[in-house]
Amino acid sequence: MSARPSRAVLGNVLVMLLLALLGWLLLRLHLQEPWWLSAPLASQWRWAAGSLAAYAVFCALLWWRGRRRDDAAAEGEAAPLLLAWASQTGFAQQLCERSAEVLRAAGVAVRVRGLHELDAPLLQQTRRMLLIASTTGEGDAPDHALPFLRRVMPQDLALPELHYGVLALGDRSYGHFCAFGHQLDAWLRQHGAHPLFDTVEVDNADPAALRHWQQLLGQLGGGATDLPDWTPAQYAHWQLHERQLENAGSPGAATWRVGLVPADGVLPAWQAGDVVEIGPQHGPADVEAWLATHARDGDALINGQPLRTYLARSHLPVLPDSVPADDAALVATLKPLPHREYSIASMPVEGQVLLLLRRLLRPDGTPGLGSGWLCDHAAPGGRIDLRFRSNPNFHPPAHDVPLILIGNGTGIAGLRAHLRARVDAGVARNWLLFGERTAAHDFHFGDDLQRWQRDGMIARLDTVFSRDGGEHRYVQDRLRAELDTLRQWVREGATILVCGSLQGMAPAVDAVIEQALGREGKEALIVAGRYRRDVY
Structure with missing residues (x-):
């Protein structure tokens, strides 16, 4: 239509x-009245x-x-992703257009609409939608969104096929922070739509939150894009402390454990659930090959730094013959590489930031930007550009609350940090459900988990490995087999934290939780902050 x-x-x-x-x-x-000399010919x-x-x-x-x-996708292509904006000052609309640019660069068909242009038939035919919504005044919607509030939201719509995400813009100094974004999220959930991830809140154009949104866009596009960050991070100087292949012999992609320490030796504080943003670099061989191809001197100093240092952190340009061989002018035109973000698997008491990352390969067999830098190119003791991003939505509940942790693959990293914090606090009411490919090769942090279970600090440890056969293949299958236990833990006040893949495990686990608790029960958990997700 x-x-x-x-x-x-x-x-x-x-x-x-x-x-x-x-x-x-x-x-x-x-x-x-003939006011000209003659009529026109x-x-x-x-x-x-x-x-x-x-x-x-x-x-x-x-x-x-x-x-x-x-609407190009309407004729024979995949169903387009709908990007909708609600903007009072124009900022949300600008972010919507930028988001469309990121998705199109990743090959995703999109259509962009203002919220006032949406109606019930369009929502019912859409399968994926992203909403970028600002809040004005004391929790109000932007003025142009009024037709949507009056004509669409009062309708009793059924949207069971719709999967969506919300970027909520607001100002935390107001009493109803990001209220309209949360209102849209609640309305969509109440009408059967499924959130792809928890609402991303942005306080006064917070750069970290916007970079996180851009990272999620890359995942929806089938992998992070190489577009520069909208708001480049100011990184701190860290060093590669250790690097170890975790799953030699696995049928899956290589997974590495990476340890990082601050160059000045001063370890900052962070909470379980927080993430780090890494500024990747090209491998030295790639930089030297570029310098040789373009007859440039990598040791040439520009503002006190060698040319190769600038090139390593930037998209390598293809220079036309007309560009003069001026290094300073070249540096001024370089576009920085986008960041990559990773869940922190450790706590400060362990003396390092511990990461678990899968080594991704491009179609031509070369390693991905972030994983290639950390797994292949960065030298032990070498510089790593790093900064922290607080992730309040995934911070731990109170110690007296039972905790259910569900994840797959490298999602175990964020869950391990929660378990380590609970172990250090002497809190044992923990239930972990974890899925991977094989027990022999892919039981990440298995020694820690089994030791904590033996010590009584993990009340339940349920693991499933898809390539090993057995009664349950995936983590959602194991959870479905334990519906009564899940209901009992929830009745006892448990919080559920899910960490892992955005397009596979997370929606399947969400469906099981709804099966166990009903839609209203699941909604009550979300509203109470007792069901939270960190997916990628």
């Missing part, structure tokens, strides 16, 4: 009508009419091409 005409289109039509009216009035003036009338018609056709083509680009 076609969406209703936007305000911009209606405005253009109105302007055209006003211009036509003005032309008619001027024509009447000419016919009634017939050929001049034809030229004027033709020019006006050509202009109208040109404007129509521009409008049609813009809408066609957004």
